[in-house]
Amino acid sequence: ICSVSLTPRACPDWRAPDADGRPIRREPAFHLSDYPINPINRAPTVTLVQSAIETTATIHSNLTSEELTAAALENGEGRRAKHGPLVVETGKHTGRSAKDKFIVRDGETEDTVWWDNNAAMTPAHFAALKEDFLKAVGEKSDLYVADLFGGSQPEYRVNVRVINELAWHNQFIRTLLVRPTEAELDGFVPEYTIIDLPTFRADPERHGTRSETVIAVNLAEKLILIGGTKYAGEMKKSVFGVLNYLLPPKGVMPMHCSANIGPDGKTAVFFGLSGTGKTTLSADASRTLIGD
DSSP, X not given: OEEEOOOGGGOTTEESOOTTSOOEEOOOOOOGGGSOOOTTOOOOSSOTGXXXXXXXXXXXXXXXXXXXXXXXXXXTSOEEOTTSOEEEOOTTOSSOOGGXXXXXXXXXXXXXXXXXXXXXXXXXXXXXXXXXXXXXXXXOSEEEEEEEEESSSTTTOEEEEEEEXXXXXXXXXXXXXXXXXXXXXXXXXXXXXXXXXXXXXXOHHHHOOSSSOEEEEETTTTEEEEESOOOTHHHHHHHHHHHHHHSGGGTOOOOSEEEEEOTTSOEEEEEOSTTSSHHHHHOOTTSXXXXX
16 A cells, blocks of 8 residues: 655645634545646647657646646545545555566667676567557556656756556656656656556566566666556666666766765765665654655
């Protein structure tokens, strides 16, 4: 189960306080139309068609958290917790599917990926997977698109476009990655594209996968396809993987860690696997968070 934050003003089940200062609860009534489109929510500079993605779906581009929460509830993707957060269920996949992740082995990656520790996918299998993915995209009625930065420093970050069939997935990734300003969105050109379709089912024989779940990374085409899992963390980890591939040749060592700094100017770096407490330990009220 994942919880996605929802700001108080986007929580329609509470009215203004009564005479005693107590909030009055009412029945939820979320409708996407209740949330007027902010000027920043506009058609992307580079359209999906220009990225060779054709679909008749309604494209919801760069929506706010409030709009995405309303859409998720209206779509029946989750429910609202007592104090406002959106709560969703990820199904059987409550974590990453590491054994279902593949990198396309081609001229780009043959000598640049540690193949003893990464599963390979042939270009032919990826081509078949991509064909079926794009067909599935074309059949969707609604798609949620977010243009985001992987990384905060302009000299090292990558422009990422994430295409989702679930509104809450789009909200999740826009929370985990860096959101461009309105000025940065104007003229935003995606370098890497992630398409995440939880309802897609891979065919092991046709696509060269281990199961119906797949995370396929094509570094030459700068395209990542995720299917058969609702676990949203696959998108975040895929961006981390891209940065892990791109940054070392630039003399930058990516670290899966958190870091904070104390009043004495000393920095603490917290390493560890997911779920081992990096975020908790770095969120010390007496220290300043550097990054997580």
